[in-house]
Amino acid sequence: MNAFLLLAAADDFLQDPSSSSLTLNPDARALNLLPQESSTAIKEPLGIVYSENSTQSTETEKARRTRQLNEESNGINSNDNRSNPIIRQVTHEHKKSEKLKVSLLTEPKQERQSGEKKPAKAKRIQPDVVADARVRQMKDQLIRARVYLSLSATRTNAHFIRELRVRMKEVQKALGDATKDSDLHKNAFDKLRAMEQTLAKGKQIQDDCTAVVKKLRAIIHSTEEQLIVHKKQTLFLTHLTAKTVPKGLHCLPLRLSADYHSLNSSAQQFLNEEKLQDPKLFHYALFSDNVLATAVVVNSTVSNAKDSSKHVFHIVTDRLNYAAMRMWFLANPPGNATMEVQNVEEFTWLNASYSPVLQQLASRKMIDYYFKSHHGELDPNLKFRNPKYLSIMNHLRFYLPEIFPKLNKVVFLDDDIVVQKDLSGLWALDMKGKVNGAVETCGESFHRFDRYLNFSNPLIAKNFDPHACGWAYGMNVFDLEEWKKQNITGIYHRWQNLNEERELWKLGTLPPGLITFYKRVFPLEKSWHVLGLGYNPNVKEKEIERAAVIHYNGNLKPWLEIGIAKFRGYWSRFVDYDQAYMRECNMNP
Template identity: 45%
Template sequence: MQKYRTDTLKLNAIQQDTGEGLKGPTHVVYKDENINSVVSDDAKVDSGVSLLDRNGTNQDSRSHSFEEKGKVTETVIAKSNGRSQPRRVTDEKVREMKDQVIRAKAYLNFAPASSNSHLVKELRLRIKEIERAVGEATKDSDLSRSALQKMISMESVLAKAGRIYPDCCSMAIKLRAMTYNAEEQVRTQKNQASYLVQLAARTTSKGLHCLSMRLTADYFALQPEKRVLPNQQRIHDTKLYHFAVFSDNVLACSAVANSTISASLDPEKVVIHVVTDALNLPAITMWFLLNPPMQSTIEVKSIDDFEWLSSKYGSALRSQNSQDPRYTSQLNYLRFYLPEVFPALDKIVLLDHDVVVQRDLKALWSVGMKGKVIGVVQTCRESEPSFHRMDMLLNFSDPFITKRFSIKACTWAFGMNVFDLREWRLQNLTALYHQYLEADKKKPLFTGGSLPLGLATFYNRMVVLDRRWHVLGLGYESGVGRGEIERAAVIHYDGTMKPWLEIGIVKYKSYWNKHVKYDHPYLQQCNIHQ
């Protein structure tokens, strides 16, 4: 049983205010011993200050103050005659030597390309000497005793070069050109690094491909009657706790299922519905046949099994205009058809495949939805890495958007959401989603992905959950602290650096790794390691 299993979260919900005058809930500061307290207070007016205004007040506290140019603010205490005396540490010599190198390289650029004069040779020699002397030094005390003599030699050569090339205007032009070239190189390197990260995020790793192939081969080697997962009689039981995961990644599905079940206080009441595509259905099914969920129930279905989806909504699913396959995947937009995917259920929790569940989630079924459809964690605090504004995701330059939505409204995140499917059906929100989708075809109203359409479809239909239910930011360098992670019910690796990829952030991977069976023979044979 997990470390946090006994910390049952109790939850009150706060309703989303409507329209222009959106106010934020009163936020409660919880101490560690207070984890079993109420998760969220009722919405209250916070001295007439809007959420966006209030959340912007912490920006100054994150700014860094710097000493005047050329000074390092470190102070060293030197002991003399038994008394402590402060000695200021500087980096003046280090910076001066680096400046000498820059000036020397600028003079070299004045010389003809084929020049091999005595001055050119001496400049190159002094540059090498200074660069070796500086090395990794950050303060003057790091420099060797001979560094000062090398500085003097370099200054002598620079003075000689200054007499040969006295034109200061030409020197300034050359330095500006060097600066521009350096900036261009940095920009190119950043773009290349960003492209490679995006490429790595979209590519199936060799190990994961190997695992899927092994599992698929084993699945088709079974007799049809052996391909059925246990406890399938429970998949429509409304008295149980139902979770949905839409994914084509066998390892990710395994981690979500394992973490959800291990965190549950009543694992026999947990039902996990995995929806994938036809290509990955055999592999994911075979994984759970080899690794049955003990007392819990797992159902695996293919999106191709939903014949009504292609006949009624096929054109809508194919109309996504993003170049990113993560956003064009039909599985990503299947969330807008939940009532039809699960017609027998009234309530369900939808988990993205890049989350880890750390606490029992059954309290979500006790949330008073009060006519709302979706339970969300908001992302409108500017001080947090998951921060978004409405105008980042919706085109408020278009009257269609400005008439329907407030630019000051609080944003929220997909990843861990509870849905009242009965209320969804009553409000016919799938039809509303299609209206927005059709409007977006005529003119650009929403940025790529499912979140902007979700913000529009469920606008003013949300119940706001305490932030500890869903902590985001583990899929990029967000600075999320260990304490915040360990207090969370669900942690989310949103972003491109997923934990199953080599580019995943090491300090966050351990929370995911403990739910993956790395000792399984198939993972070892496919070289999938921590």
């Protein structure tokens, strides 16, 4: 309040003379009698500050006031001025007012001076423009309209209902598939305004807010249920799409197989077969029934190899794709690398009496689990219903010493990976007695043991740590000498027998892999193997560029239309779309 009064005083006396020019008689006792005066005697405040630019009339007024003060102060002792606290207070207020006035007079000058040198730039506050504001408004109108259609008060008004239905059709037509305001037709605003007027009529007819709130809650509940259903359908269709074979990939093995069987026996053989059992070379194990995916793995590995003549690829496939796989690499030899293609059904040692998993895969329970219809039922572990788990191809990784009895070390590669750097350094690793060299995935919660194993089972809880760090299949170094010493295959068979009823884990190869190689994994540097390109669109580009191997694990494979577009280029650059078989099957990037 005091500050406000001082400011008001400053404004009132802006034109008064400056106090700097005020001179008093030395004998004068100014202001000593001021507290004794009546309110009518004080015509102007005493805390006056005068302007520096005084005029002649101002000087005259100053002299008159000085004489008046001198006359009123005659006969008063000057010591009273010091002893009277009221006078001291008035004088103090006078000084404060003086300082305030000076500041009020000088600040505008400083602003004008600075303003002349540097003109002030007006800051424009740009309001946030919502690109789809009108689209949202129209969608909201449709929701409100549906509410009015279902309310009893408005339903009985035939004229209003008829008008509302017409407006809804107009808005729906104007809205179309627009996602932002720029997509709307020019007359969309007119339709929006007309609908708003109709809705205003509905509000007048139905003024009971309780009924509207109940209806909106019902709509929200219904929408949430529909969302859950659609999510389930999306999940099912995604898994279904991942299981299907595109037309081009179906055509390719058919043409390759036909040409392979037209060759004479000598033309069906690969070169450099003497290198297949040489432990000094770099050997890769690749188990797949996808010709094109296998070709990308081999091409990318050879393209980045320092010396491709030292690299040997051992491919195992099924009977259906055996001829096609051989024909592809006969027609497209990968540089100086050595190739071998085997048929899994020719492994006579791999039978149900030796492998418990083969016995389980052929059981009626397992077949029913995959092929029996489940009406109105959605398995929460839908991914485990993929028929690939019925194939022994998926379990060959647990029989590497039997498949390659003369080799000491093998690098296992999945068919959904791309090699970006030379991998020969993997054979020089000292794995310190471990069997499996792999990239650990502790940063990913779904690669902890408790996400794959049933720790409610005492057998699992007793033998394993639920928070143990998992690791990734896809690019693994296996020391086959240590494998044999530690009887890894026997450990695998034991746990498979214990899991006959699928009480320890669901299907797949990672859970038994985590168990079989528990405390037998040598952790590799993460840049050797980067995962997630088949399900995670947020994998960083720097990680991809730095990786020796990138892995499209997940359902969104790069050869499928549902694959993540921005990651497909890393895979497709190793596909020769000008190759004759690719053109014949109309396969394009």
